[in-house]
Amino acid sequence: MMSTTTTPTPAPAPKTNHIGLSVLDYRGGKTTLCAGCGHNAITERIIDAMYEMGVQPENLAKLSGIGCSSKTPAYFVNRAHGFNSVHGRMPSVATGVALANHKLMVLGISGDGDTASIGIGQFVHLMRRNLPIIYLIEDNGVYGLTKGQFSATADLGSRLKTGVINDLPAIDTCALAIQLGATFVARSFSGDKKQLLTLLKAAIAHRGTVMIDIISPCTTFNDHEGSTKSYKYSKDHDEPVQELGFVPVFENIEVDYDPGTTATVRMHDGSALRLTKLNRDYDATSKVAALHLLAESHAKGEMLTGVFYVNTTTPSFIEQLNLGGESLAKLPEAVVRPSKQALDAIMEELR
Amino acid sequence: MATVDLGVQERAAQVSTDSRKVNDFSIQVATVNGSGSQSANTVLLRSIFQMGIPISGKNLFPSNIAGLPTWYTIRASKHGYIARKKEIDFVVAMNAETAQEDVMSLGAGAACVYDEPLNLSGLRKDIAFYPVPFDKLVGPVCPEAKLRRLVKNMIYVGVVDALLGIDIEESEKALAKQFSTKKKAAELNKAAVRAGYDYALATFTKQDPFFVERMNENQGKIIIDGNAAAALGCMFAGVTVVTWYPITPSSSLVEQLIDYLKEHRIGPDGKATFAVVQAEDELAAVGMVLGAGWAGARSMTSTSGPGISLMAEFVGLGYYAELPGVIFDIQRVGPSTGLPTRTMQGDVLSCAFLSHGDTKHILLLPCSVEECFTMAMDAFDLAEKFQTPVFVLSDLDLGMNNWMAHPFQYPEKPLNRGKVLDDEDLKRLGGFARYKDVDGDGIPYRTLPGTTHPGGAYFTRGSGHNEKAQYSERADDYVRNMDRLARKFETARSFVPAPVREIARSSKIGIIAYGTSHWALVESCDQLRKEHNLQVDYLRLRAYPFNQDVHEFIKDHDCIYVVEQNRDAQMFQLLKLDVDADQIIKLRSVLHYNGLPIDARSVTDAIISQQTPAQKGQ
Numbered sequence: 030m031m032s033t034t035t036t037p038t039p040a041p042a043p044k045t046n047h048i049g050l051s052v053l054d055y056r057g058g059k060t061t062l063c064a065g066c067g068h069n070a071i072t073e074r075i076i077d078a079m080y081e082m083g084v085q086p087e088n089l090a091k092l093s094g095i096g097c098s099s100k101t102p103a104y105f106v107n108r109a110h111g112f113n114s115v116h117g118r119m120p121s122v123a124t125g126v127a128l129a130n131h132k133l134m135v136l137g138i139s140g141d142g143d144t145a146s147i148g149i150g151q152f153v154h155l156m157r158r159n160l161p162i163i164y165l166i167e168d169n170g171v172y173g174l175t176k177g178q179f180s181a182t183a184d185l186g187s188r189l190k191t192g193v194i195n196d197l198p199a200i201d202t203c204a205l206a207i208q209l210g211a212t213f214v215a216r217s218f219s220g221d222k223k224q225l226l227t228l229l230k231a232a233i234a235h236r237g238t239v240m241i242d243i244i245s246p247c248t249t250f251n252d253h254e255g256s257t258k259s260y261k262y263s264k265d266h267d268e269p270v271q272e273l274g275f276v277p278v279f280e281n282i283e284v285d286y287d288p289g290t291t292a293t294v295r296m297h298d299g300s301a302l303r304l305t306k307l308n309r310d311y312d313a314t315s316k317v318a319a320l321h322l323l324a325e326s327h328a329k330g331e332m333l334t335g336v337f338y339v340n341t342t343t344p345s346f347i348e349q350l351n352l353g354g355e356s357l358a359k360l361p362e363a364v365v366r367p368s369k370q371a372l373d374a375i376m377e378e379l380r
Numbered sequence: 381m382a383t384v385d386l387g388v389q390e391r392a393a394q395v396s397t398d399s400r401k402v403n404d405f406s407i408q409v410a411t412v413n414g415s416g417s418q419s420a421n422t423v424l425l426r427s428i429f430q431m432g433i434p435i436s437g438k439n440l441f442p443s444n445i446a447g448l449p450t451w452y453t454i455r456a457s458k459h460g461y462i463a464r465k466k467e468i469d470f471v472v473a474m475n476a477e478t479a480q481e482d483v484m485s486l487g488a489g490a491a492c493v494y495d496e497p498l499n500l501s502g503l504r505k506d507i508a509f510y511p512v513p514f515d516k517l518v519g520p521v522c523p524e525a526k527l528r529r530l531v532k533n534m535i536y537v538g539v540v541d542a543l544l545g546i547d548i549e550e551s552e553k554a555l556a557k558q559f560s561t562k563k564k565a566a567e568l569n570k571a572a573v574r575a576g577y578d579y580a581l582a583t584f585t586k587q588d589p590f591f592v593e594r595m596n597e598n599q600g601k602i603i604i605d606g607n608a609a610a611a612l613g614c615m616f617a618g619v620t621v622v623t624w625y626p627i628t629p630s631s632s633l634v635e636q637l638i639d640y641l642k643e644h645r646i647g648p649d650g651k652a653t654f655a656v657v658q659a660e661d662e663l664a665a666v667g668m669v670l671g672a673g674w675a676g677a678r679s680m681t682s683t684s685g686p687g688i689s690l691m692a693e694f695v696g697l698g699y700y701a702e703l704p705g706v707i708f709d710i711q712r713v714g715p716s717t718g719l720p721t722r723t724m725q726g727d728v729l730s731c732a733f734l735s736h737g738d739t740k741h742i743l744l745l746p747c748s749v750e751e752c753f754t755m756a757m758d759a760f761d762l763a764e765k766f767q768t769p770v771f772v773l774s775d776l777d778l779g780m781n782n783w784m785a786h787p788f789q790y791p792e793k794p795l796n797r798g799k800v801l802d803d804e805d806l807k808r809l810g811g812f813a814r815y816k817d818v819d820g821d822g823i824p825y826r827t828l829p830g831t832t833h834p835g836g837a838y839f840t841r842g843s844g845h846n847e848k849a850q851y852s853e854r855a856d857d858y859v860r861n862m863d864r865l866a867r868k869f870e871t872a873r874s875f876v877p878a879p880v881r882e883i884a885r886s887s888k889i890g891i892i893a894y895g896t897s898h899w900a901l902v903e904s905c906d907q908l909r910k911e912h913n914l915q916v917d918y919l920r921l922r923a924y925p926f927n928q929d930v931h932e933f934i935k936d937h938d939c940i941y942v943v944e945q946n947r948d949a950q951m952f953q954l955l956k957l958d959v960d961a962d963q964i965i966k967l968r969s970v971l972h973y974n975g976l977p978i979d980a981r982s983v984t985d986a987i988i989s990q991q992t993p994a995q996k997g998q
Contacts, residue, residue, distance in 0.1 A: 110840070111837070118667045128668070357653070373787075
């Protein structure tokens, strides 16, 4: 029978993550980008990933260069220090930050112009060093802020609204990153919520340079028929290399997977990245296989997404520099200024 | 033959005593670069230094690895003058390519030791020639034929020792220091010095008036180059992040710093307390410096003119977003690639205003190796105090040449890390506004990433921002911020190293100089007084922005010569921008820009030529 009395339900406690923060603690300012911009979806996934992974907001440093993509660090994790730097030069600033304080989680947001044109020099050298930095390219193939010129990741034959056809080959930032030494390289699509979120969580668990190229359509300047970076084209051509699963270390879930179809990569923090076979046999721990796969996909005109390369054994730049537990920025005077005896001994040598 | 029986020094008596020139001359060694002559020249320099005579050594070298002409000049001066001497008194001609010109450019009464096959003795009647068969002498002392090319140079050290009266034991001591880790090389070179010495004693009659006699001016002094001194300053300033891109003449600063850090900055846990990155270019180098400075490290880079040009955009960000960082500019001759191995004070204006928009930067101007050391430490304190990039303008002459100095004093002041709020401060304050002028000095407070207080974070940007570091294109926000930055720069006037009144004789004529020009100025002021009966006051600038002393010095004089090493009178222009309009007319300019270090004679001549007849009579 039905009860006529209603018991007042208490307001549900806000859902919190394993460090006791709610998703609101990871929010940023209101976006000023165009409605429907792929970058806004990426911002949402970053917030989800940080929340789900329980990243301490104050321990994050978010950096960017210049461009639409580079505005986005203002739209997530307000409780983190942010730095909107110089066009194409975020890698060097991020490098300085990571060296000064290697306990920070350093997240760099860039775009295709900021990375592949003006910033290609700093980008390739960042990839070589394998610093613990997460580098995201919000890739739409055009310069948005200057009203729609092609960038260097625009595909050969892609067409602008104005009818201009791109007659130069695209730079594949993933192939570059793999060749040069990045240790976690992936491509995703802003419209694929699940894949992107999984990739970002794995990126947070990785200790080394992460490079994720995220196809992120520009609704204003590059979302038309003839563009190879439009929503429609990307949805139609997105071909995941594998199905991704991620089990963070704090969830402590052990599930047996068939080793014939699923490879498990143990991340630096103990989390597990699961790569489940789809249409092809692919070993994401092989650099040669990764470069072969990308070269093949160019020939076929495929838009592959997923983890192309992951390597959790190469030492990071911080280890190569032999830095200790305390960050350089926090070392006290007694540690960084040698003694009077040391100076006197040096002077004696010079007499 | 009689000449074989008598030693050179005994013959010295034949040079009449009143024409003897003791401890007051310059020696120039002309060789080919890559021939190992640098070691021989250092030994010669140290030998005279150890005999207690004030010396300076200047290397004039090509932008090349091996095979091009190079000259090394040693000046001995009982008066303590260590600027370049314009005239060469004693040449050692080892380079066939330049030998004739080296001889023809000497003044009458000079001396020339040369490699015998060059056959130079017929060129002039008015100088003393000493031909030495280096190839014949090197054979017996150096059985290994492939080493002879290098050892040959050490022979001239012995020859010069004998001719000038340098105690050969001092050369042997200097050799032992030079080759302290290479015993075999030390022995080989010692034999070469001895062979040259014995040959000269047995062969030559002293025909020139130049002599070295012991003095006691160098007790306790050290010899060091400016780049090594700056490197030491950086280490004792507690530098933690060093980034660089190799460029002459600045590379040796970071290279020597790396050596010092490896020796003195590894913690008890075996871990490094520093990070050094050789960047892909100067843009990245300065980007890393500013990123590290933002995150709380003491960070620096070192470069020269072309690197400064590349850093322009980032330095503007550093100024506007208020990021600390230290940039050493070891100036060389520009524009463009210019003369990469020659010296100049050519980056004063470009550094003072580097980057687009309204920007201005603190410049420190060391004149000596001591100041390379102390100003390196000042630079880090100022960069963090004022939260801005700070330039240290050294030059090739200071950075790459050896200078005498008193041993450096251990810093007494603790590090000044500037206005940084930590968690405790934020708890007390409840929050902060990054670009608010709380104290009225234009210097705001900052927090470092990683600060755990939820009110500690802020957003840094090179675009317009308000006091709370929020994006703003509002006119009033922009103007308020730019005015505060100007106020901060005004505050800096009284915190940068103050100018020094080097000579104060209450004259109406003043001289203003800075950096390495100082050494020529000291000597020139003496020349003006002794030769022209002209008393001058001399103020040495040590930093930009100028403090009140500079303005007072200009007000106190009727005529002020601004002496500097560039074509466009860059410091003169900077002073003109700063002084009152009615003072500008008093300023005159003396310029030296041929790539060689400035010398006193050129300064004296230039000042005298600009004096009116009435002033000359003063």
